Amino acid sequence: MDIKVVRNVLEENQVSAQKVRDRLRERRQTLVNFMSSPGSGKTRLLETLIPILKERGLRVGVIEGDIATARDADRLKHLDIPIALINTEFFGGECHLAANVVLGALEAIDGPPMDLCLLENVGNLVCPAEFDTGSDLNVVLLSVTEGEDKPVKYPLMFRNSHLALVNKIDLAEVVEADVPLLRRNLQQVNPSLEIFETSAKTGLGLAEVADRLCRLHDAKRG
Amino acid sequence: MDIKVVRNVLEENQVSAQKVRDRLRERRQTLVNFMSSPGSGKTRLLETLIPILKERGLRVGVIEGDIATARDADRLKHLDIPIALINTEFFGGECHLAANVVLGALEAIDGPPMDLCLLENVGNLVCPAEFDTGSDLNVVLLSVTEGEDKPVKYPLMFRNSHLALVNKIDLAEVVEADVPLLRRNLQQVNPSLEIFETSAKTGLGLAEVADRLCRLHDAKRG
Numbered sequence: 001m002d003i004k005v006v007r008n009v010l011e012e013n014q015v016s017a018q019k020v021r022d023r024l025r026e027r028r029q030t031l032v033n034f035m036s037s038p039g040s041g042k043t044r045l046l047e048t049l050i051p052i053l054k055e056r057g058l059r060v061g062v063i064e065g066d067i068a069t070a071r072d073a074d075r076l077k078h079l080d081i082p083i084a085l086i087n088t089e090f091f092g093g094e095c096h097l098a099a100n101v102v103l104g105a106l107e108a109i110d111g112p113p114m115d116l117c118l119l120e121n122v123g124n125l126v127c128p129a130e131f132d133t134g135s136d137l138n139v140v141l142l143s144v145t146e147g148e149d150k151p152v153k154y155p156l157m158f159r160n161s162h163l164a165l166v167n168k169i170d171l172a173e174v175v176e177a178d179v180p181l182l183r184r185n186l187q188q189v190n191p192s193l194e195i196f197e198t199s200a201k202t203g204l205g206l207a208e209v210a211d212r213l214c215r216l217h218d219a220k221r222g
Numbered sequence: 223m224d225i226k227v228v229r230n231v232l233e234e235n236q237v238s239a240q241k242v243r244d245r246l247r248e249r250r251q252t253l254v255n256f257m258s259s260p261g262s263g264k265t266r267l268l269e270t271l272i273p274i275l276k277e278r279g280l281r282v283g284v285i286e287g288d289i290a291t292a293r294d295a296d297r298l299k300h301l302d303i304p305i306a307l308i309n310t311e312f313f314g315g316e317c318h319l320a321a322n323v324v325l326g327a328l329e330a331i332d333g334p335p336m337d338l339c340l341l342e343n344v345g346n347l348v349c350p351a352e353f354d355t356g357s358d359l360n361v362v363l364l365s366v367t368e369g370e371d372k373p374v375k376y377p378l379m380f381r382n383s384h385l386a387l388v389n390k391i392d393l394a395e396v397v398e399a400d401v402p403l404l405r406r407n408l409q410q411v412n413p414s415l416e417i418f419e420t421s422a423k424t425g426l427g428l429a430e431v432a433d434r435l436c437r438l439h440d441a442k443r444g
Contacts, residue, residue: 032277039372067374067378069371071371105290123259124317124347124349125345125346126289127317145393146260147262150261152291153290154260154289154294168367169376
């Protein structure tokens with residue numbers, strides 16, 4: 001019976017995800033869903049990535065998903081872009097963003113023209129992977145401080161992602177991270193995962209990620 | 223309707239949590255529930271903590287909760303203690319350990335005498351906080367690499383914990399962590415939280431944590 005309930009929730013979510021996709025296609029917008037554990041560096045990465053995307057001529061918007069507080073949204077305010085903040089504690093402290101919530105956020109930031117919408121999901125390496133947001137691309141961040149074994153221990157997240165950003169790469173030496181092993185673990189779980197090594201602190205790898213998102217938008221909507 | 227389903231699940235969980243508590247009282251055992259994001263250092267901390275607890279004369283057992291793989295359990299095998307491994311992917315890849323699962327694990331490692339059972343929950347800063355496991359003490363780990371804002375962004379976890387271990391403290395300088403700010407954020411969310419600064423790498427703070435667990439066991443069951 002438990003399984004049945006979960007199935008219904010997921011089926012309902014699929015209906016909303018399709019509405020998100022329809023909306024994006026109509027408006028020629030591209031949605032990218034960033035997921036990771038708490039503290040892997042999603043917000044800081046967006047802070048560094050968005051100016052590069054703007055230089056490339058893309059009009060960017062952001063949807064910030066947090067259980068509580070407006071802290072992440074506040075950190076992005078200086079970028080002068082449309083931001084929709086979702087606090088899931090108002091509907092039960094949910095551990096992920098469901099597609100109907102994303103749809104509402106897309107409607108909320110409608111107004112200024114937008115090409116690319118970056119969705120920062122709730123910090124959680126488990127539940128967000130189970131819910132299709134209607135996004136065109138799923139990106140998982142994994143900081144080198146988290147350990148090389150995480151892809152095999154949390155496989156669904158890495159199976160359902162298209163890009164993996166091995167983040168905080170500037171700390172790899174000091175935390176004695178085995179990056180080749182981490183890459184092998186990523187490939188073992190999902191051989192088609194595209195892997196980027198990134199540091200929001202030094203900027204390493206972010207131009208390549210920006211290129212990848214520009215190409216995605218051009219291919220889908222350009 | 224959604225809320226009703228969640229309530230039923232939580233009510234059912236409370237019944238099982240009470241069974242866990244009854245079992246622990248009968249057997250004079252103490253259960254400590256370790257929670258954190260993936261990669262905060264739970265397993266490595268247990269590896270360092272358990273020998274100290276054994277030196278103090280406590281007979282220790284471990285319940286390892288993971289979505290997939292036996293990696294964490296394997297890392298503890300050399301400690302020569304009873305270990306029960308729970309892989310949640312066999313029942314839907316659950317993002318937390320429910321009390322009925324913990325009860326089954328306690329039954330599974332019954333045999334050799336045990337005073338203290340350490341439960342390593344699924345790596346997730348959200349969902350495990352919602353499910354009472356029947357434990358005597360909840361411990362949350364937060365690595366300094368995760369950012370000072372996490373207590374206010376994931377408040378339920380820190381509200382439902384008794385001890386907070388600020389872990390990987392040896393990395394505080396290199397990641398420019400503001401530990402006083404982190405402590406203030408912890409206290410803001412839960413003023414009665416006992417805070418320990420720890421490093422499984424250098425051993426810092428672990429004797430104090432071991433003392434705390436010994437005192438707990440003596441007070442409850444000694």
